[in-house]
Amino acid sequence: MALIVQKYGGSSVADPERIKKVAKRIVATKRRGGKVVVVVSALGDTTDRLIELAHQIASEPAEREMDVLISTGEQVSVALLAMAIHSLGARAISFTGPQVGIVTDSSHTKARILRINTNRIREELRKGKIVIVAGFQGVDINENITTLGRGGSDLTAVALAAALKANCCEIYTDVAGVYTADPRIVPRARKLSNISYDEMLELASAGAKVLHNRSVEFAKRFDIPIRVRSSFSRGEGTMVTKEHKFMEDVVVRGVTLNTDEAKVSLRGVPDKPGVAAKIFKTVADENVNIDMIIQNIGKKGKSDISFTVMKRDLKRTLAIAKKISETMGAERVDFDENIARISIVGVGMRTHSGIAARMFGALASKKINIEMISTSEIKISCIVDKKYGQKAVRVIHTKFGLGKG
Amino acid sequence: MALIVQKYGGSSVADPERIKKVAKRIVATKRRGGKVVVVVSALGDTTDRLIELAHQIASEPAEREMDVLISTGEQVSVALLAMAIHSLGARAISFTGPQVGIVTDSSHTKARILRINTNRIREELRKGKIVIVAGFQGVDINENITTLGRGGSDLTAVALAAALKANCCEIYTDVAGVYTADPRIVPRARKLSNISYDEMLELASAGAKVLHNRSVEFAKRFDIPIRVRSSFSRGEGTMVTKEHKFMEDVVVRGVTLNTDEAKVSLRGVPDKPGVAAKIFKTVADENVNIDMIIQNIGKKGKSDISFTVMKRDLKRTLAIAKKISETMGAERVDFDENIARISIVGVGMRTHSGIAARMFGALASKKINIEMISTSEIKISCIVDKKYGQKAVRVIHTKFGLGKG
Numbered sequence: 001m002a003l004i005v006q007k008y009g010g011s012s013v014a015d016p017e018r019i020k021k022v023a024k025r026i027v028a029t030k031r032r033g034g035k036v037v038v039v040v041s042a043l044g045d046t047t048d049r050l051i052e053l054a055h056q057i058a059s060e061p062a063e064r065e066m067d068v069l070i071s072t073g074e075q076v077s078v079a080l081l082a083m084a085i086h087s088l089g090a091r092a093i094s095f096t097g098p099q100v101g102i103v104t105d106s107s108h109t110k111a112r113i114l115r116i117n118t119n120r121i122r123e124e125l126r127k128g129k130i131v132i133v134a135g136f137q138g139v140d141i142n143e144n145i146t147t148l149g150r151g152g153s154d155l156t157a158v159a160l161a162a163a164l165k166a167n168c169c170e171i172y173t174d175v176a177g178v179y180t181a182d183p184r185i186v187p188r189a190r191k192l193s194n195i196s197y198d199e200m201l202e203l204a205s206a207g208a209k210v211l212h213n214r215s216v217e218f219a220k221r222f223d224i225p226i227r228v229r230s231s232f233s234r235g236e237g238t239m240v241t242k243e244h245k246f247m248e249d250v251v252v253r254g255v256t257l258n259t260d261e262a263k264v265s266l267r268g269v270p271d272k273p274g275v276a277a278k279i280f281k282t283v284a285d286e287n288v289n290i291d292m293i294i295q296n297i298g299k300k301g302k303s304d305i306s307f308t309v310m311k312r313d314l315k316r317t318l319a320i321a322k323k324i325s326e327t328m329g330a331e332r333v334d335f336d337e338n339i340a341r342i343s344i345v346g347v348g349m350r351t352h353s354g355i356a357a358r359m360f361g362a363l364a365s366k367k368i369n370i371e372m373i374s375t376s377e378i379k380i381s382c383i384v385d386k387k388y389g390q391k392a393v394r395v396i397h398t399k400f401g402l403g404k405g
Numbered sequence: 406m407a408l409i410v411q412k413y414g415g416s417s418v419a420d421p422e423r424i425k426k427v428a429k430r431i432v433a434t435k436r437r438g439g440k441v442v443v444v445v446s447a448l449g450d451t452t453d454r455l456i457e458l459a460h461q462i463a464s465e466p467a468e469r470e471m472d473v474l475i476s477t478g479e480q481v482s483v484a485l486l487a488m489a490i491h492s493l494g495a496r497a498i499s500f501t502g503p504q505v506g507i508v509t510d511s512s513h514t515k516a517r518i519l520r521i522n523t524n525r526i527r528e529e530l531r532k533g534k535i536v537i538v539a540g541f542q543g544v545d546i547n548e549n550i551t552t553l554g555r556g557g558s559d560l561t562a563v564a565l566a567a568a569l570k571a572n573c574c575e576i577y578t579d580v581a582g583v584y585t586a587d588p589r590i591v592p593r594a595r596k597l598s599n600i601s602y603d604e605m606l607e608l609a610s611a612g613a614k615v616l617h618n619r620s621v622e623f624a625k626r627f628d629i630p631i632r633v634r635s636s637f638s639r640g641e642g643t644m645v646t647k648e649h650k651f652m653e654d655v656v657v658r659g660v661t662l663n664t665d666e667a668k669v670s671l672r673g674v675p676d677k678p679g680v681a682a683k684i685f686k687t688v689a690d691e692n693v694n695i696d697m698i699i700q701n702i703g704k705k706g707k708s709d710i711s712f713t714v715m716k717r718d719l720k721r722t723l724a725i726a727k728k729i730s731e732t733m734g735a736e737r738v739d740f741d742e743n744i745a746r747i748s749i750v751g752v753g754m755r756t757h758s759g760i761a762a763r764m765f766g767a768l769a770s771k772k773i774n775i776e777m778i779s780t781s782e783i784k785i786s787c788i789v790d791k792k793y794g795q796k797a798v799r800v801i802h803t804k805f806g807l808g809k810g
Contacts, residue, residue: 016461080474083459
């Protein structure tokens with residue numbers, strides 16, 4: 001008998017009316033046959049409101065207590081959803097992460113799932129019940145409540161699907177699936193009917209916000225097909241699966257825009273071996289993720305080294321960069337927050353050539369200057385001036401014919 | 406080393422400012438030496454809001470899911486209180502009922518505590534931490550979340566005090582202690598510095614709403630002294646303890662008014678042996694608690710039988726009474742919601758005589774008619790017309806000199 005895991009995000013259960021609608025969809029799924037496990041997030045902005053409450057009490061609340069606090073959001077959701085399903089005459093039972101045995105490490109607010117004890121879920125499924133599990137939360141081996149951090153509920157859903165050997169994990173969200181580009185920027189953007197895990201990972205890290213990378217990595221590792229679809233409409237959504245041969249026929253699957261980064265430059269760095277390595281090791285030691293790196297050899301044996309970091313890490317990074325700059329005898333540290341990263345992604349890049357040239361050509365045709373470039377096997381990213389970001393996405397989308405089915 | 410359990414009600418932690426104040430009080434207690442365990446209720450009207458939310462989803466929410474839902478209220482409180490204590494530089498750790506091993510039966514929304522596993526609490530106390538436990542909740546042997554019903558957080562506190570062999574259980578509330586009468590009715594009412602468990606039980610069942618009977622019964626069984634005091638002021642409150650010889654010197658400890666009851670009368674009941682017993686057995690079988698009972702033998706071998714029930718049970722009781730009335734050939738069923746019960750309580754009644762006569766005399770002096778009377782070893786109750794209720798309390802309070810220290 002088929003087993004399906006469905007996950008509904010906070011906007012899907014923001015109020016009683018939406019919860020009732022979600023309940024209808026779940027009961028309809030159940031009545032088509034098979035077993036159904038549902039993972040649900042906290043109602044609407046509950047988590048933010050709880051965090052705000054904590055900050056009214058303490059400037060730096062202990063992370064263990066933060067987890068005790070914010071895990072209540074999903075607990076409210078599972079109870080209400082179970083009640084809504086009962087009202088439709090179906091059988092359902094709710095569980096918190098700790099109850100269901102989602103065991104994590106003890107890294108509060110960003111815990112990693114270690115194992116899932118599926119006995120209780122299987123028992124209730126056998127009885128014919130719909131099992132509803134609180135997303136985002138677990139318990140460490142000392143029975144402390146933990147939460148999984150950003151994208152945690154998606155991760156709960158995928159991990160449960162893996163542990164239960166589910167046939168599919170459906171992620172219900174407020175968009176209809178994965179698009180060739182953000183439809184708010186490119187009105188002709190097209191929903192993709194399928195995409196590979198690797199493409200999804202690159203799109204996510206390049207700025208697409210549909211699925212969190214941790215969930216996709218987990219799904220890839222255990223080969224769990226994910227269907228991303230809207231909880232507000234009936235569309236089939238986008239299937240995220242392992243790579244199939246036919247996927248290579250399409251060179252570029254999507255184009256993304258990311259304006260969450262800033263560029264940091266160390267100017268006039270004495271050009272000695274190991275200098276770049278030292279800079280990046282020091283920054284990495286402070287838990288700042290550096291992404292694109294570029295080094296220009298200048299005159300008089302001095303070079304400029306630039307890299308990008310998330311804007312939220314900029315202040316910290318600048319402090320580190322200034323310290324390094326002094327010890328190395330560099331001339332100065334610059335930064336630029338007005339940058340945009342444009343990326344194209346597609347497994348077809350492996351077998352097709354000349355993709356980068358076509359991308360650069362598209363940008364050149366609109367006189368958009370490329371400040372930095374980085375490439376991976378299935379992705380090419382360019383940093384441009386932020387004010388050209390949306391224009392760049394549109395010209396590339398057209399150039400590669402992404403709007404055509 | 407002394408161990409104290411403190412319990413703070415919902416009004417004491419209604420908002421961040423009050424939570425910080427409560428934290429200060431807890432830390433001050435801790436710094437005076439000894440071990441401190443704190444039990445806390447949900448913030449302000451949180452529980453009511455969660456129940457309201459459930460009723461927007463389902464007209465009759467399943468009780469198991471109701472417990473999952475409403476137990477989140479106390480979980481929020483313990484986390485926030487721990488954060489507030491940390492901010493004051495003290496060490497604290499929060500636990501939910503399930504985490505701390507408060508094992509109950511499976512009667513959702515009104516579970517009974519079966520046992521408490523104190524290992525984790527003792528371990529954290531040994532480390533010097535203040536231990537904060539969510540009131541009102543537990544877990545059954547199948548790891549389902551349960552709640553304890555009305556007065557549940559008080560019960561958690563007393564049960565923890567018993568399990569931990571605490572020296573005292575302090576119940577912080579919005580009144581300064583137990584009074585000789587409700588100060589809103591009798592401005593000269595005086596706070597009692599001590600009272601026996603039995604007196605407290607009789608006062609509570611007679612209408613005083615300071616402590617719930619279940620907690621007092623529990624405290625009596627395990628001989629845990631309870632101190633009732635205000636979280637908004639510094640007073641010593643009232644000690645509730647086992648009976649001491651000196652308590653008998655005072656004949657009457659308090660006078661209460663209860664307007665939550667209604668009177669039901671079966672008129673013209675054929676006067677045969679066993680008739681009253683049959684009526685009360687039938688009503689009791691429907692889980693309605695009957696209290697005062699009075700039977701008047703009338704003319705022609707017929708009698709009138711009256712009893713009181715809680716107003717919330719009135720509708721159900723009338724339906725039962727009408728059915729019985731028909732099968733017995735009684736003339737009719739009447740009811741009266743405009744009644745008030747006035748009670749006086751004191752262990753001194755056991756050794757003093759003439760108390761009832763003095764109470765009746767006080768009522769007669771104000772021309773207040775007594776409709777029903779019931780007595781126990783340490784309590785006398787009279788039913789009067791509701792409109793004379795407050796006047797009756799005042800005249801009795803004066804008659805027994807309760808305002809004098």
